[in-house]
Amino acid sequence: MASHTIRVLLCKTTMESHDRGVRFLATKLRDAGMEVIYLNFLEPVEVVDTAIEEDVDVIGLSSSVEGHVAVLEAVTSQLQTRGHRRVLVLVGGVIPEEDIAPLQAMGVQGVFGPGSYVSDIIQFIHDHVPARV
Amino acid sequence: MDGTEIERIYAGICDGDKGVIAQAITLVEDRHDQADALLERLYPHTGRAHVIGITGPPGAGKSTLVNEIARIWVTQGLRVGIIAIDPSSPFSQGAVLGDRVRMRGVSGQQHVFIRSLANRGFLGGLSRSTADVVKILDGAGMDVIVIETVGVGQSEVAVCELAHTVVVVAVPNAGDAVQTLKAGLLEIADVFVVNKCDVIGAENTVRQLRQMLAIRRTPDMGDRPSRWDIPLLKTNALVPEGVTDVVRSVDEHRHYLRSSGLWETREARRVTNEVELLLREDVVPRFLDRARQSGLWDTLLPRVISRELSPLNMAHRLAEIPIIASSNADEKE
Ligand SMILES: Nc1nc2c(ncn2[C@@H]2O[C@H](COP(=O)(O)OP(=O)(O)O)[C@@H](O)[C@H]2O)c(=O)[nH]1
Numbered sequence: 001m002a003s004h005t006i007r008v009l010l011c012k013t014t015m016e017s018h019d020r021g022v023r024f025l026a027t028k029l030r031d032a033g034m035e036v037i038y039l040n041f042l043e044p045v046e047v048v049d050t051a052i053e054e055d056v057d058v059i060g061l062s063s064s065v066e067g068h069v070a071v072l073e074a075v076t077s078q079l080q081t082r083g084h085r086r087v088l089v090l091v092g093g094v095i096p097e098e099d100i101a102p103l104q105a106m107g108v109q110g111v112f113g114p115g116s117y118v119s120d121i122i123q124f125i126h127d128h129v130p131a132r133v
Numbered sequence: 134m135d136g137t138e139i140e141r142i143y144a145g146i147c148d149g150d151k152g153v154i155a156q157a158i159t160l161v162e163d164r165h166d167q168a169d170a171l172l173e174r175l176y177p178h179t180g181r182a183h184v185i186g187i188t189g190p191p192g193a194g195k196s197t198l199v200n201e202i203a204r205i206w207v208t209q210g211l212r213v214g215i216i217a218i219d220p221s222s223p224f225s226q227g228a229v230l231g232d233r234v235r236m237r238g239v240s241g242q243q244h245v246f247i248r249s250l251a252n253r254g255f256l257g258g259l260s261r262s263t264a265d266v267v268k269i270l271d272g273a274g275m276d277v278i279v280i281e282t283v284g285v286g287q288s289e290v291a292v293c294e295l296a297h298t299v300v301v302v303a304v305p306n307a308g309d310a311v312q313t314l315k316a317g318l319l320e321i322a323d324v325f326v327v328n329k330c331d332v333i334g335a336e337n338t339v340r341q342l343r344q345m346l347a348i349r350r351t352p353d354m355g356d357r358p359s360r361w362d363i364p365l366l367k368t369n370a371l372v373p374e375g376v377t378d379v380v381r382s383v384d385e386h387r388h389y390l391r392s393s394g395l396w397e398t399r400e401a402r403r404v405t406n407e408v409e410l411l412l413r414e415d416v417v418p419r420f421l422d423r424a425r426q427s428g429l430w431d432t433l434l435p436r437v438i439s440r441e442l443s444p445l446n447m448a449h450r451l452a453e454i455p456i457i458a459s460s461n462a463d464e465k466e
C-alpha cells in the first residue's frame with residue numbers, strides 16, 4: 001500500500017549557537033512518526049542541495065543570531081530557481097517581530113519564536129505540508 | 134501520475150538529474166502504485182555499478198569513512214551514490230537520520246548523490262526498498278554505490294545479499310572485536326577495516342583480528358579454492374589515514390570477482406534473494422487476497438468445518454487459482 005512518510009530536514013544556519021533545541025525537536029518529530037534528516041550546521045546552498053537529494057517535505061531552520069533574514073532569503077530564492085516545489089519552510093529561534101512579515105513574504109510559512117510548543121510545530125507541519133500525488 | 138510522468142522521471146534518472154532521482158527514490162520508498170512501472174522501465178539499464186556495503190557497529194566511523202572514500206573516488210572521476218540507512222523507531226515509525234553530519238565533505242558535489250533512508254521496520258539493517266534505490270542510482274549512471282548500514286547482530290547483515298563487496302568496520306577495543314566476530318560480521322567481510330587506529334589499544338585489536346581472519350571459513354569458494362585474502366586495514370578516518378588502501382582493496386575485490394567469475398555468482402545470489410523476497414512479500418499476499426475473494430474459498434470453508442475436507446486439502450485446492458489475475462482465469466472460476 002502506498003503511504004508517504006513526512007521527511008524533514010532540520011539544521012542550524014549559524015555555527016555559534018548550541019544545538020540542543022534542534023536535537024530535541026528532531027527526536028520529537030521522530031516520535032511524531034516523521035523521518036528527520038538532522039545536521040548541526042549548513043550553509044544556505046547546502047540546505048538546498050540536501051533538501052533536493054533527500055526529497056524532504058519540510059525544511060526547518062534554527063537561527064539564533066542576526067542574519068537569519070539574509071540566510072532565509074538565500075534558501076528560499078535558491079529553492080525557487082532550482083525548481084524544488086512543494087517544500088514547507090519553517091524557521092525557529094529568536095526572530096524579532098519586524099522580521100516576520102518579510103520572512104513570510106519570501107515564502108517562509110512558519111515562524112516559531114522561543115516559547116513555541118513542539119506540539120504546535122507538529123500540528124503546523126501536518127496542516128501545511130503539501131500533498132503528494 | 135501516469136505513463137508520461139513515468140517517462141519523464143525515467144528520462145530524468147538517465148540524465149542524472151538529482152531532483153528527479155530523489156523523487157524516484159521517494160516513489161519506491163512510499164511504494165507508490167507507479168513505482169513498479171518505473172522500475173520495470175529502468176531495470177534493463179542497470180547492472181553497471183559496483184555495489185559496496187559498509188557495515189559495523191554504531192559509532193565505528195562508517196559515515197566518516199564513507200565521506201573520505203567518496204572523496205577519493207571523486208578525484209578518480211567516478212560517480213558516487215551513497216545510501217545511508219538508520220533504524221526507524223519501533224514505537225513511532227519515525228527516525229532521526231544523522232549520517233550526513235559526517236558527509237559534508239562530499240555532499241553537494243556534482244558527481245555525488247547521498248540519500249538517507251530509515252529501515253521502516255524492515256529486518257536485516259536494510260530498508261525494504263534498498264534494492265530498488267540501488268537500481269535507481271545504478272540507472273542514473275553511478276559507478277559505485279555505497280550502502281552504509283548498522284551491523285550489530287546476526288540478523289543485521291542482509292547488506293551482503295545486495296552488495297558485491299562488503300567492508301566491515303570495527304574499532305580497536307578487544308571487547309568490540311570479539312563482539313564483531315560474534316555478530317557474524319567477520320563471515321561476511323570482503324575487506325576488514327579497523328578504524329580509529331589513533332586510539333590506544335589499536336595494535337592489540339589488529340593482532341587479535343588477524344588471528345581470527347587466519348582461521349576464518351571462506352564462503353563463496355564453490356569447488357575451487359578462494360584466491361581472495363581478506364585484507365585487514367587500519368584507518369584513521371579523521372586525519373584521514375589509510376583510506377587510500379581501503380579504496381584500493383575495494384577495487385581489487387571488484388577485479389577479483391570479475392576475473393574469477395564470482396561476480397556472476399554474486400549477481401545470481403542478489404537476484405535470487407530479491408525474487409524470493411518479492412514472492413514472499415508481494416506475490417503471496419496478493420495471491421492470498423485473490424484466494425480469499427474467490428468463490429472457491431466460501432464454497433470450501435463449510436466443507437472443512439464439517440470435516441469433509443482437511444485444511445491442507447482446502448489449501449491445495451485454492452493453490453490451483455491462478456496467481457496472476459487475468460481475464461481467462463476469471464472466466465474459468
Ligand atoms: N578518534 C577517531 N574518531 C573517529 C574516527 N572516525 C570517526 N570518528 C568519530 O567517531 C564518531 C562516530 O563517527 P560516525 O562516522 O558517525 O560513525 P558511524 O556511526 O559508524 O557512521 C564521530 O564523532 C567521528 O568523528 C577515527 O578514525 N578516529
Ligand SMILES: [Mg+2]
Nearest residue numbers: 195196232281
Ligand atoms: Mg553513520
